[in-house]
Amino acid sequence: MYREGPAPGIPGGVRWASVSRGDGPVRVLPDGCLDLLWSSRSGLLVAGPDRTAHLSRSVPGERWVGLRLPPGTGPAVFGVPADELRDRRVPLADLWGRAAADLVDRVAAEDGRGAGVTSGRAGGSPAASAFRRPSIAALLEEVALARLRAAGGPDPLGRAVAARLAAGATVAATAAEVGLGARALHRRSRLLFGYGPKTLARILRMRRALDLAGAGTPLAEVAALAGYADQAHLTREVKELAGVPPTRLLPPAA
Structure with a gap:
C-alpha cells in the first residue's frame, strides 16, 4: 500500500x-x-x-x-x-x-x-x-x-559526491575528483549526508545491489557487478545495513 x-x-x-x-x-x-x-x-x-x-x-x-x-x-x-x-x-x-x-x-x-x-x-x-x-x-x-x-540551492558538492559514489567510485577517487582531501571530504559529507563518505558509499552500493537483484539478476552476479568480493560479502553487508539478508528484501519468486 x-x-x-x-x-x-x-x-x-x-x-x-x-x-x-x-x-x-x-x-x-x-x-x-x-x-x-x-x-x-x-x-x-x-x-x-x-x-x-x-x-x-x-x-x-x-x-x-x-x-x-x-x-x-x-x-x-x-x-x-x-x-x-x-x-x-x-x-x-x-x-x-x-x-x-x-x-x-x-x-x-x-x-x-x-x-x-x-x-x-x-x-x-x-x-x-x-x-x-x-x-x-x-x-x-x-x-x-x-x-x-x-538558501541559494543545495551545496553542489553533495550531488557530485553522491553521484560518484553511487557509480561505484572509491572514496579516494571521489575526493580527488571534487578537489578535497580525505579529512575535508569526511567533514563536508557529515554535514551534507549525516555520515562520512565510506558509510554513504556502503549504503549506495547496497541500494545498487538490491536494484539489480530486484530486476532478477542472480545474487552471485549482483555481488560482482556491485563491487563486492563475493556473494558472502554482499550478504554480510546487507545484513549489517538492513538487518536481514538480501533474500528477505526481494519480491517473492513468481
Whole structure:
C-alpha cells in the first residue's frame, strides 16, 4: 500500500504516499536522504539519514505523505546539518518554529478538503488515492522548494559526491575528483549526508545491489557487478545495513 513518483520541482526528489495496514513494522532502508513527512496521526516530521534500517510502526489506516530529498539537499531545506538529524525522526516544529505551525494549518485544511477522496469512490487502493491527492504532496514540495531557493540551492558538492559514489567510485577517487582531501571530504559529507563518505558509499552500493537483484539478476552476479568480493560479502553487508539478508528484501519468486 505504497506509491511513489517524481517531485517535479526538485531534481532527484521523490513524492511518496502510503496507508498502513497495521500488520507490523515496516523496514525502511537507509538511502542517504532526508524526508519531509506528514502523518495523519503524528503530523509533520523530518526523517534524518539512517545508518541502518529504521523500523517504522504505524496504526492501521494511518496515512503518510512524504517528500524524499536527494542526498545532500536536506540541510539546505531544513536549515541544520544532516548529522544533527542522523537516525532520528524529529517534529518539524523543532526545526522551523512558527513556519512549521503555518504549514500545519495549510496541510490540515488540504487534508479536510481531500477527506472524501480516500473513501473508495474513485476506485483503487487507499495508498493510490492518497497519492492522487496532489494537495499535501504539492504543499510539502512547494515549501521545501521555497526554502531551497532562499538558501541559494543545495551545496553542489553533495550531488557530485553522491553521484560518484553511487557509480561505484572509491572514496579516494571521489575526493580527488571534487578537489578535497580525505579529512575535508569526511567533514563536508557529515554535514551534507549525516555520515562520512565510506558509510554513504556502503549504503549506495547496497541500494545498487538490491536494484539489480530486484530486476532478477542472480545474487552471485549482483555481488560482482556491485563491487563486492563475493556473494558472502554482499550478504554480510546487507545484513549489517538492513538487518536481514538480501533474500528477505526481494519480491517473492513468481
